[in-house]
Amino acid sequence: MSSAGRPTMTYREALRAALREALREDERVFLMGEDVGAYGGCFAVSLGLLEEFGPERIRDTPLSESAFVGAGIGAAVAGLRPIVEIMTVNFSLLALDQILNNAASLLHMSGGQFNVPLVIRMTTGAGRQLAAQHSHSLEGWYAHIPGLRVVAPATVADARGMLRPALDDPDPVLFFEHGSLYNTSGPLEEDPAPVDLDHAAVRRPGGDVTLVTYGGSLPPTLEAADHLAAGGVDAEVIDLRTLRPLDDATIMDSVRRTHRVVVVDEGWRSGSLSAEVSARITEQAMYDLDGPVERVCSAEVPLPYAQHLEEAALPRPDRIVAAARRLLE
Amino acid sequence: MTRARRSAPASAPAAAHDHRLGLLRTMILVRRFEERCAELYSATRIRGFLHLCVGEEAVAAGVLGCLGADDTVVSTYRDHGHAIARGVPLDSLMAEMFGRVTGCSRGRGGSMHLFDRATNFLGGNAIVAGGLPLALGVALADHLRGDRRITTCFIGDGAVAEGEFHESLNLAALWHLPLLVVCENNQYAMGTALRHEHARTDLALRASSYGVAAWAVDGMDVLAVEGAARLAIEQIHGGAGPHFLEMRTYRFRAHSMYDPDRYRDKAEIAAWKTRDPIDHLIGLLRAEDRLTDDVLARIESEIDTLLEAAVTTAEAAPLEPVADLTRFTTSERGGTP
Ligand SMILES: Cc1ncc(C[n+]2csc(CCOP(=O)(O)OP(=O)(O)O)c2C)c(N)n1
Numbered sequence: 238m239s240s241a242g243r244p245t246m247t248y249r250e251a252l253r254a255a256l257r258e259a260l261r262e263d264e265r266v267f268l269m270g271e272d273v274g275a276y277g278g279c280f281a282v283s284l285g286l287l288e289e290f291g292p293e294r295i296r297d298t299p300l301s302e303s304a305f306v307g308a309g310i311g312a313a314v315a316g317l318r319p320i321v322e323i324m325t326v327n328f329s330l331l332a333l334d335q336i337l338n339n340a341a342s343l344l345h346m347s348g349g350q351f352n353v354p355l356v357i358r359m360t361t362g363a364g365r366q367l368a369a370q371h372s373h374s375l376e377g378w379y380a381h382i383p384g385l386r387v388v389a390p391a392t393v394a395d396a397r398g399m400l401r402p403a404l405d406d407p408d409p410v411l412f413f414e415h416g417s418l419y420n421t422s423g424p425l426e427e428d429p430a431p432v433d434l435d436h437a438a439v440r441r442p443g444g445d446v447t448l449v450t451y452g453g454s455l456p457p458t459l460e461a462a463d464h465l466a467a468g469g470v471d472a473e474v475i476d477l478r479t480l481r482p483l484d485d486a487t488i489m490d491s492v493r494r495t496h497r498v499v500v501v502d503e504g505w506r507s508g509s510l511s512a513e514v515s516a517r518i519t520e521q522a523m524y525d526l527d528g529p530v531e532r533v534c535s536a537e538v539p540l541p542y543a544q545h546l547e548e549a550a551l552p553r554p555d556r557i558v559a560a561a562r563r564l565l566e
Numbered sequence: 567m568t569r570a571r572r573s574a575p576a577s578a579p580a581a582a583h584d585h586r587l588g589l590l591r592t593m594i595l596v597r598r599f600e601e602r603c604a605e606l607y608s609a610t611r612i613r614g615f616l617h618l619c620v621g622e623e624a625v626a627a628g629v630l631g632c633l634g635a636d637d638t639v640v641s642t643y644r645d646h647g648h649a650i651a652r653g654v655p656l657d658s659l660m661a662e663m664f665g666r667v668t669g670c671s672r673g674r675g676g677s678m679h680l681f682d683r684a685t686n687f688l689g690g691n692a693i694v695a696g697g698l699p700l701a702l703g704v705a706l707a708d709h710l711r712g713d714r715r716i717t718t719c720f721i722g723d724g725a726v727a728e729g730e731f732h733e734s735l736n737l738a739a740l741w742h743l744p745l746l747v748v749c750e751n752n753q754y755a756m757g758t759a760l761r762h763e764h765a766r767t768d769l770a771l772r773a774s775s776y777g778v779a780a781w782a783v784d785g786m787d788v789l790a791v792e793g794a795a796r797l798a799i800e801q802i803h804g805g806a807g808p809h810f811l812e813m814r815t816y817r818f819r820a821h822s823m824y825d826p827d828r829y830r831d832k833a834e835i836a837a838w839k840t841r842d843p844i845d846h847l848i849g850l851l852r853a854e855d856r857l858t859d860d861v862l863a864r865i866e867s868e869i870d871t872l873l874e875a876a877v878t879t880a881e882a883a884p885l886e887p888v889a890d891l892t893r894f895t896t897s898e899r900g901g902t903p
Pocket of ligand 1: 644692693695721723724725752754755756
């Protein structure tokens with residue numbers, strides 16, 4: 238039990254609880270992906286669900302990303318509410334055609350006739366020494382695509398509360414789970430309210446500098462904010478939650494109060510989500526800025542295996558603190 | 567193929583005759599529609615990529631006539647014939663060619679992306695093999711609900727070389743889905759001949775290696791097409807799982823309006839043209855003394871009138887206002903950006 242007297246649970250358990258609830262409440266919902274059934278999910282998210290819901294609804298698929306993601310799209314068009322799990326964002330590239338050319342495009346190409354109420358869950362991010370082919374943060378690429386909603390729960394409560402609104406969305410939602418978050422834990426309401434997917438969350442209010450981040454970068458950013466606080470700097474931390482569409486209002490409101498921004502994004506800097514956020518700030522709030530928008534991103538290398546190299550490539554708290562300090566000098 | 571032939575409809579002669587006239591009418595409608603499109607294209611009144619199925623009409627007419635209204639159809643960029651044979655309203659098809667708001671996809675799809683919810687026509691898909699996983703999913707949904715529907719997915723011979731073909735057939739067989747894959751083997755993937763695109767050119771054999779029931783059919787004979795489709799559908803309804811029909815056919819025109827068609831032998835084209843599916847059926851009906859010049863002329867003039875009306879209304883139809891450009895990017899709901 239947490240100090241507030243609420244139960245604590247892990248991010249993984251929160252996701253599982255959300256899946257279980259969705260499967261119980263709506264018979265149109267089913268989960269499909271590689272090893273989601275007998276194995277329990279490659280990150281153990283769906284552990285136990287096969288026993289509870291059976292192999293039709295907890296559906297193991299062959300190694301066929303394109304076919305089973307496409308099948309999810311078809312099933313969604315045909316009135317079901319599939320949740321498709323792809324092991325990692327790297328492998329989603331094998332289904333990119335289906336995601337971009339079908340899921341994101343069918344509604345528009347059909348002049349509004351065929352919508353795709355599908356949720357695709359996948360792991361993203363580094364930090365577990367899995368090297369380049371299992372570590373990338375490509376959600377920013379997906380955030381480039383009109384027709385998709387892209388969400389990234391960063392907290393246990395969001396892991397629990399984002400699935401339902403994602404399933405209620407009439408359009409395809411990509412649901413990014415950062416691999417380093419699964420074992421994090423936090424307090425959770427017994428029956429939490431669904432998360433508002435249209436708005437970013439202010440995770441820590443502050444008046445001196447705005448730190449904009451999302452997903453797996455939230456914990457290091459909050460850690461950086463603590464360091465800054467110890468040095469007398471009051472940082473506001475914004476968790477984007479939804480990467481597409483971006484909640485400009487919450488970002489600009491903060492910028493107009495703090496006048497300084499650091500964007501923290503585990504994606505590569507060039508052509509990244511951080512670039513988009515920075516550009517929007519320039520477009521909408523440039524004259525409120527006291528200095529250029531700082532960005533803390535991953536080094537522009539395929540993510541390396543060796544721990545020290547991986548560590549050096551990622552936006553760690555010290556780099557975030559340094560960026561904020563540069564702005565305050 | 568012999569199996570397929572044997573299953574051709576054994577209805578009463580008069581009804582069978584009317585039925586065959588219906589098939590003939592559909593094929594002629596498809597051909598005239600496409601010829602009209604080619605003219606409009608050359609006159610730059612319609613634009614974009616235009617892929618015609620002239621020569622392949624028997625496949626569309628023969629297969630789609632066997633489907634129920636609830637069944638779903640997934641097509642390719644060569645989709646006019648499928649849409650017409652499916653019964654997508656002609657006016658809305660022509661309006662789509664002109665990019666009008668009254669088009670079946672509100673002018674957003676064009677020739678390659680004809681969609682029609684009312685007839686469960688789930689679109690022309692312009693990614694080779696891209697429609698297969700989609701069709702798989704619709705079939706899965708029907709299967710899970712216990713619906714007596716089937717999903718038909720059209721592909722070309724080129725699609726058989728894509729990974730998605732193999733992933734999808736494996737899954738369809740594994741899950742025993744009510745899926746009918748109709749491969750229009752017109753012998754070419756753009757300019758690449760079958761023997762240059764496939765190590766094994768027997769496509770039905772390749773499908774059957776996944777445990778999918780698969781036959782090769784004479785795609786120039788609409789009755790053979792229909793017989794095979796009917797049998798496949800019957801078996802799918804009987805619980806036999808997915809079926810694959812390789813329709814051996816030929817496109818008389820180039821791949822698209824941009825294609826100078828340098829890769830085909832004139833003699834080869836001429837040889838296939840002697841097997842024109844429309845002439846073939848006309849010959850059959852005449853041999854049975856069942857088709858007069860009068861009846862044929864009536865069909866032609868009626869189609870002519872329909873097409874002229876469709877062109878006239880399409881050209882007069884409004885365009886979607888540019889202010890609505892981003893509509894249908896995401897679903898419309900109150901207040902959300
Ligand atoms: C994935 C993909 N690769 C390439 C193309 C370009 N392309 C369009 S049609 C075509 C040929 C396809 O041939 P086939 O499947 O036999 O169909 P057909 O045109 O003969 O009906 C190609 C290569 C495409 N649309 N999609």
